[in-house]
Amino acid sequence: MLMRVEDLPHTLRSFPRSDYTIARHRKTRHPGKNTDAAIAAGARRATRAWVAAARTGRWGNVDSRCIVLVILDKVIEINASARSYSCSWRRNHPNPAAWRQTVLEYIRIAYELASAVRSLPSFQLVCTPVAQAMEWFWRTKDSAVRLSASSLPHIDLPQLLGQFYFPLGSRVQLALRDTSHDSSIDAIVGSLTRLEAPSYSI
DSSP: OOOOGGGSOGGGSSSSOOOOSSOOOOSOSSTTOOHHHHHHHHHHHHHHHHHHHHHHSOOTTOOHHHHHHHHHHHHHHHHHHTTOTTOTTOOOOSSHHHHHHHHHHHHHHHHHHHHTTSOOSOHHHHHHHHHHHHGGGOOGGGOSSOOOGGGSOEEOHHHHHGGGOOOTTOSSOOOOOOTTSOOSHHHHHHTEEOSSOOOOOO
């Protein structure tokens, strides 16, 4: 049975994400790579841009890239919350493939919450980059069988995050606003290249 918004606790039904007490991802879990931490940081910045737009009514800065990242930020929160053993809606996943299917349901929920606020690109276009970026946020509690690090997608961080990308560890963090970084959904999807494509049933 597909998970619905109503299945989540009330604390998770708001959009965008506002609670960063869990799943902060400030440090990478992958030695030699900072992909997960950089994506999480970019998603947080996109969420702040969404909040500012909602407060002022100026949605001009909320482009397709921002929408993808704000939805991703919410999915990261939902997925991390589901790891709690006291969570009544927790699912036990035998393998990463089963976890991926649940992640798709989280994406549907986040998309539904976001669409109640403003119009969005189609679900199919948003789902692909969010689902692939979520591969970097798998943790040992997410499935009984480990997700192979060799199957993680290579992600062009400046292309995916655009103006929300700051190189981690830099002393002066300036947003990249290079116009060569197309903010279209097609460009974002194109920045994701899987080494081993997972099986997603949208």
